[in-house]
Amino acid sequence: MTTLALRPYRPHDAGSTAGVYQAAIRVTAAQHYDHDQVQAWAGTEIDLARWNHNRSAAWTVVAEQDGIIVGFADLTADGELDMLFVHPQAGGRGVARQLVAAILAEARRREFRSITTHASRAARPALERLGFVVDAENLENTVHAVAVPNFDMHIDL
Ligand SMILES: CC(C)(COP(=O)(O)OP(=O)(O)OC[C@H]1O[C@@H](n2cnc3c(N)ncnc32)[C@H](O)[C@@H]1OP(=O)(O)O)[C@@H](O)C(=O)NCCC(=O)NCCS
Numbered sequence: 001m002t003t004l005a006l007r008p009y010r011p012h013d014a015g016s017t018a019g020v021y022q023a024a025i026r027v028t029a030a031q032h033y034d035h036d037q038v039q040a041w042a043g044t045e046i047d048l049a050r051w052n053h054n055r056s057a058a059w060t061v062v063a064e065q066d067g068i069i070v071g072f073a074d075l076t077a078d079g080e081l082d083m084l085f086v087h088p089q090a091g092g093r094g095v096a097r098q099l100v101a102a103i104l105a106e107a108r109r110r111e112f113r114s115i116t117t118h119a120s121r122a123a124r125p126a127l128e129r130l131g132f133v134v135d136a137e138n139l140e141n142t143v144h145a146v147a148v149p150n151f152d153m154h155i156d157l
Contacts, residue, residue: 009060032121040146
């Protein structure tokens with residue numbers, strides 16, 4: 001029996017979290033987007049210095065199982081859940097539920113009244129289950145000039 005542990009992101013987590021990000025897009029999100037969309041979104045080689053800068057700029061939390069990072073999420077200074085990614089091999093076991101609970105707790109601590117997110121087609125059902133509601137579909141959302149439609153969602157706290 002293994003337990004999931006949540007802890008704050010640290011700079012040496014850059015490679016692991018980038019790996020979870022790319023696997024989640026290439027395997028899980030790929031069920032909802034075509035090849036070009038997945039390639040544009042997942043990227044090829046991630047610049048880890050820049051990645052670390054962005055993860056460190058937000059309040060980022062990682063989920064570890066047996067010392068291995070299986071997911072991460074973040075909360076930006078303006079109240080956006082910007083990143084929510086769970087490794088496909090750890091999917092469907094409540095990792096996102098715990099990550100989102102941590103994000104909501106931090107948002108309440110900061111006295112935010114709501115959180116917004118731009119949810120992929122892959123994340124929308126899980127986020128709805130966790131209490132977010134859809135405000136609009138973004139058919140024009142682009143990543144590196146490729147259309148990758150997603151949904152504006154929010155949750156009131
Ligand atoms: C979306 C994602 C983060 C969900 O992670 P996960 O750990 O598998 O999700 P959980 O197991 O914690 O599920 C959370 C809740 O949503 C429900 N849920 C998850 N996927 C669902 C689906 N497709 N349909 C309906 N409910 C779903 C779960 O049953 C669970 O509810 P419960 O605890 O009441 O049973 C993960 O699939 C992922 O990384 N996807 C690809 C990347 C992506 O699109 N990220 C978002 C970027 S905007």
